[in-house]
Ligand SMILES: Nc1ncnc2c1ncn2[C@@H]1O[C@H](COP(=O)(O)OP(=O)(O)O)[C@@H](O)[C@H]1O
């Protein structure tokens with residue numbers, strides 16, 4: 575049996591619900607060998623981000639080189655990248671090692687509050703990373719910033735934003751609808767430059783959604799690593815994240831994490 579390998583380039587969440595920790599748990603659950611490049615360490619729990627300790631560019635490049643020269647991931651995702659210097663260095667190494675199947679989760683602000691991407695880094699993300707990516711997965715506030723729009727609140731806004739982001743050079747755009755109004759289904763919109771696809775589930779009534787975006791993009795990355803084409807990878811990942819939210823964990827005193835074993839509970843694997 576082949577063993578597929580996926581890499582996450584992201585920040586560490588000490589609370590274990592988002593970032594590197596969510597990504598590695600997701601890779602493991604989906605039978606993909608997981609590797610990591612840590613861009614920043616956050617002191618974080620379900621109540622929020624207490625502190626951010628970014629890694630040096632030298633550290634990020636050294637981690638990335640070590641992984642790329644030896645282990646050769648079939649797919650790569652980025653999460654919290656924090657600064658334009660880190661973004662530029664990551665983009666250079668992705669080019670250098672010709673890393674394929676790149677999924678960008680343009681993480682900006684944690685659900686519990688806390689800035690995970692500096693304001694002046696958004697331009698660098700668009701200029702250096704987007705043109706190398708297979709997919710970008712912004713939530714509504716992130717889509718608004720990247721598309722440079724005043725608001726992204728409805729499906730019509732999502733379509734407009736997807737088109738604008740597509741024209742920045744990325745191959746596919748998936749705008750996540752977790753932040754749509756609470757009477758709407760959890761509708762995500764996938765755009766490939768010609769067609770809009772709706773990827774939808776019922777909305778689950780829970781406040782415990784810490785790490786949903788990280789887990790979803792990690793699941794897409796794992797499915798791409800296994801050789802699935804993009805549309806299929808997104809649909810499989812949507813099932814994974816929906817199960818993870820349905821069985822999310824009411825731990826801590828704030829926004830609890832998703833349950834990466836949720837899909838096993840639904841499939842009665844225990
Ligand atoms: N309450 C919910 N019920 C079902 N799916 C949800 C819910 N909240 C978010 N999702 C889904 O979780 C995924 C992550 O979306 P979102 O929460 O918008 O990302 P982020 O964590 O980046 O803000 C998307 O597929 C979204 O539709």
Ligand SMILES: Cc1ncc(COP(=O)(O)O)c(N)n1
Nearest residue numbers: 585586592593684685784785
């Ligand atoms: C290190 C790190 N990366 C990403 C997120 C975003 O996750 P969420 O928006 O669910 O808080 C986070 N909180 N921490």
